[in-house]
Each structure stands twice: as C-alpha cells, then as structure tokens.
Amino acid sequence: MLPDSTAPQIIMGIDPGTYILGYGVIRVGRRHPEYVATGVLDMRKIDGHFEKIAYIYREVSRLIAEYVPDVMAVESPFYGKNPQVILKLGRAQGAAITAAANAGIPVYEYAPRKAKSAITGNGAASKEQVSVMSQKILDVALDPGHFDATDALAIALCHYFHIKSPLPAASGVSDWKKFIESHPERVKNK
Secondary structure: OOOOOOOOEEEEEEEOOOOEEEEEEEEEOOOOOEEEEEEEEEOOOOOOHHHHHHHHHHHHHHHHHHHOOOEEEEEOOOOOOOHHHHHHHHHHHHHHHHHHHHOOOOEEEEOHHHHHHHHHOOOOOOHHHHHHHHHHHHOOOOOOOOHHHHHHHHHHHHHHHHHHOOOHHHHOOOOHHHHHHHOHHHOOOO
C-alpha cells in the first residue's frame, strides 16, 4: 500500500553505484515538491568491493539520520551485457536498502526508464535532459557535473509522481473496473 500522497513527507532517492552513488532528497505534500539536498558518495579511491559496500551502508545510514526520510526510492540495476556489473550494482543497491530497512524506512524501486519517463516524458532521455527537467521541476540550479545526484533526484521525483497519480496502476489496481469498484466515492454519477 502506498502512503497518503497529501501528507508531508521526505523522499530520499538513491542512484546506486560502486564508484559514484548519487542521492537526492525532496520534501513533498505541499503545493509542489521542494528541493532539500543532493550529493554523491565518491568511492573511486576505496580499494576493494566489499569495503565500498560497507562504506555505502555506513554513509547511507548517516544520510538517513541527517535527513530523516519517510521513504526511500532506489533505481533498479539495469540490464547490461556484463553480469559482473549488474552483480556489483545490485550489491550497492542492497547496501542502501539495508540501511533504510534497518531504520524502518519503506523502500520502492523504479527502473531507470520509468524515472526518465516520469521526469521528461521519454524513457530514453539523456542524463542531461533528466538533470535539466529535475531542476526545472524543483526550481533549483545544481552543478550539472553530478548526473548521479540529479538521477537520484529524478528517482525521488518519480516516486512522488507515482504516489500522487490518480491512475489505477499507481494505486496497485490493474484496470479501471477494479479501480471503480475499489473507489466508488471517486465516481460521480450524472
């Protein structure tokens, strides 16, 4: 079940990676989503994959303590040609999810194409397009050098649009007939 989309809440978005992990934090529940923070965890100087995973867990736990999100939205690892890359991304995602789970924060996962489509209307949008649109939606100017951070903002915004949507799929109902049966108060008879 999705949370009440009108209640004020903090959404933390995570774009997992083992070299650079992006995070973005927004506040929702008012008239428009509001920018809170973005940043990256840079692990390029950390030797060893498992040391990076431990670092992700510690730092995401610290970010959770700092921003106190009500929910976390994470980007799912995309399909690639190299299974080792997918495995490593999955581990990075798992470390972030574990930090959220240990803090009692619900986690939602979104495919990269879904987030791009939610922000730009195009599931094949470039990182630059996602960055520009995320900044426009939040009315903020950010350093365009950190696409991992703006990708994380896009994941947070994707979750916001998902919970705000009146469409049946966003409510966990698969078709309009079931939606109407589940929500008769939302149907006006003429």
